[in-house]
Amino acid sequence: METSKNINLIYGRQIAIVGGGPGGLALARLLQLEGADVKVYERDINQKARVQGAIVDLHYGSGLKVLEAAGLMDAFKARYMQGADRFKLVDENANILLNDLFQTGRYTFGDENFRPEIDRGALRDILIDSLQPGTVVWDSQLINLSLSNGRWKMQFKNGTYDSSDLVIGCDGYRSRIREYLTDIKPVYTGAAIIQGEIDDPKTACPEIYQLFNNGSLMATGQGKMLTVQPRGDGGLTFYAAAMYPENWEKTSGLNFNSPEEVRSYLYNFYNGWHQAFYTLFNACSQFTYRPLNYHPLNLRWQTRPNITVLGDAAHLMPPNGEGVNLAMLDALDLSNCLSSGVYSDMEASLRAYEEMMFARASPISEETVEGIEDFASPNHESIQKLIRFFGNEENN
Ligand SMILES: Cc1cc2nc3c(=O)[nH]c(=O)nc-3n(C[C@H](O)[C@H](O)[C@H](O)COP(=O)(O)OP(=O)(O)OC[C@H]3O[C@@H](n4cnc5c(N)ncnc54)[C@H](O)[C@@H]3O)c2cc1C
Incomplete structure (x- = not known):
């Protein structure tokens, strides 16, 4: 050669x-x-x-490696969101299942496990x-x-x-x-996300704001999930994920341009969940439906x-x-x-x-x-795996 x-x-x-x-x-x-x-x-x-979207975490062997090769690590260090790599897992009653103590402060640049978060706009x-x-x-x-x-x-x-x-x-x-x-x-996975943005979570949904504490929050119930992530401008993005039939945005009869309609759908769908989650839906005035394809x-x-x-x-x-x-x-x-x-x-x-x-x-x-198939399964195997994984990490 x-x-x-x-x-x-x-x-x-x-x-x-x-x-x-x-x-x-x-x-x-x-x-x-x-x-x-x-x-x-x-x-x-x-x-x-x-x-579009909230924060992204860059990884040692990929995103961070590329920034290093591009000579941009100093620029990244000046703008990444310290502490935003905190991750909390709660159930539908907002009981904490995992509090990601192992991440914050334990790792730093140069460590394989460090996954610093940055606002997408700042990275761009x-x-x-x-x-x-x-x-x-x-x-x-x-x-x-x-x-x-x-x-x-x-x-x-x-x-x-x-x-x-x-x-x-x-x-x-x-x-x-x-x-x-x-x-x-692309092929439809069977799962989709309803995405919402909140510009001022501190006043619009204070309970959630306190709970997610500028890190990522994942709330999980049977076959449904809510993920909350901070944005670099102080706002937050949430993703309500569940299994939906293909083309559901067209066949459901739900008008995604009507925040009232989407809100009332979400109240119903998350019926029985802790009230704090409803404040997320209340505070959001624009929802986007995102089918997940691969x-x-x-x-x-x-x-x-x-x-x-x-x-x-x-x-x-x-x-x-x-x-x-x-x-x-x-x-x-x-x-x-x-x-x-x-x-x-x-x-x-x-x-x-x-x-x-x-x-x-x-x-x-x-x-x-495969993770999406687990997510839809009755015993919610993906979450069990997550708890086992993070639980073990925490004990290390
Ligand atoms: C809800 C959600 C959450 C996610 N969270 C994460 C996360 O936490 N971490 C993570 O690593 N990844 C995440 N991803 C995945 C991530 O966003 C994508 O994998 C990543 O952005 C792909 O980068 P890209 O450069 O290939 O394409 P993109 O980021 O999609 O960029 C494509 C660009 O091309 C432009 N463009 C499109 N069509 C044309 C055209 N015809 N002519 C000119 N320009 C065009 C667009 O405007 C855009 O700027 C998430 C994805 C979704 C949907």
């Missing part, structure tokens, strides 16, 4: 990254450090467009600020690609066009770029010489605390494959990257999908 550094696959090529989520932005940073000519085409109107800002000015092209929702003389012509919804030698789809679970590799469609575990495609995907676009799985970390790790592997000088041509380097990416993601996805 050639190992000469002078086979530079990125030199002289224009690289288009479609999608400026954690995966796409990390890739842009890593490739720019290698001297690549990169642009990130992002659908959002501008950097201030709201980033750190990555964007590390890029050369003008790298991110906002308001650029890609709607079509065509290949002409080995170059991709990209068409955007705002009526503009651009071209590139290599296209990397980092455009999330509804990826347009994936369609140029495979026609596979890609078939054996998904593979024939490598193409000038296009690939990473992150959710490549290996969608139900939320398991790994998605951002995996997307960033894909970015590191792809950047290394393109710039290492090990591969003789672009197709070989993309094939090597895709093999690594699938080998890593498939078993994690399989475990998560």
